[in-house]
Amino acid sequence: xxxxxxxxxxxxxxxxxxxxxxxxxxxxxxxxxxxxxxxxxxxxxxxxxxxxxxxxxxxxxxxxxxxxxxxxxxxxxxxxxxxxxxxxxxxxxxxxxxxxxxxxxxxxxxxxxxxxxxxxxxxxxxxxxxxxxxxxxxxxxxxxxxxxxxxxxxxxxxxxxxxxxxxxxxxxxxxxxxxxxxxxxxxxxxxxxxxxxxxxxxxxxxxxxxxxxxxxxxxxxxxxxxxxxxxxxxxxxxxxxxxxxxxxxxxxxxxxxxxxxx
Numbered sequence: 001x002x003x004x005x006x007x008x009x010x011x012x013x014x015x016x017x018x019x020x021x022x023x024x025x026x027x028x029x030x031x032x033x034x035x036x037x038x039x040x041x042x043x044x045x046x047x048x049x050x051x052x053x054x055x056x057x058x059x060x061x062x063x064x065x066x067x068x069x070x071x072x073x074x075x076x077x078x079x080x081x082x083x084x085x086x087x088x089x090x091x092x093x094x095x096x097x098x099x100x101x102x103x104x105x106x107x108x109x110x111x112x113x114x115x116x117x118x119x120x121x122x123x124x125x126x127x128x129x130x131x132x133x134x135x136x137x138x139x140x141x142x143x144x145x146x147x148x149x150x151x152x153x154x155x156x157x158x159x160x161x162x163x164x165x166x167x168x169x170x171x172x173x174x175x176x177x178x179x180x181x182x183x184x185x186x187x188x189x190x191x192x193x194x195x196x197x198x199x200x201x202x203x204x205x206x207x208x209x210x211x212x213x214x215x216x217x218x219x220x221x222x223x224x225x226x227x228x229x230x231x232x233x234x235x236x237x238x239x240x241x242x243x244x245x246x247x248x249x250x251x252x253x254x255x256x257x258x259x260x261x262x
Contacts, residue, residue, distance in 0.1 A: 004020060005032055006036050013050040015043045016053045017036070026060060026063065026117070027064060043103075050206075052104070063114050064116040088148050095148075108196040111134075112136070114136045115136070118135050119137075127183040129178070135172050136165065156182050
């Protein structure tokens, strides 16, 4: 592991990507956004990587945008308009990149996940949180409504709850986040890495192309009408059924043996 702003370690098919800027609570600075996007892109192209785990170094997962950088952007003649538009476009591109990756992405969350940091959790396919973790879209407390974070948030939790969080700036704890569906599991802080890796390993053991095609279909059908979703999912299953490794997996199940996947 290096001292780079984003670190990556790949072991047994699992890529552990760590936001490594603890001094500013792993804020999504310009450098962090660029490094994280580049690392995710690089890992996505490694055929041996089956699952990605995203975590934060230090006391927190991610505290959102770097407010000092944002304020510095106001020095431009346009008072930062072009910089802010570009910043939010780059951040939005990163958030959309995550569900489009071929591998499932699991957020390993501790400390706080606020504003764009909460958006990052909501953008991941799954999340495991340590007890005591707090989640918020609290930009409204400083006069900035979390408009882009709400896109991912409202696709994870009930709308009225999301609106309350967005307009009050209040935090929710990990247990409430699990109740709402923002995270999958809440575990003791001392067990966070172990339990997250256990979940990642369960997924990594599955047939990788099946998980890939399934993830693509999962997000595609969610945007369709019911009839279109069933038609699309049916086509995906036909394609999946015709694979050699799927035929072998079904045969192995019926014969009570381990599959001999290529």
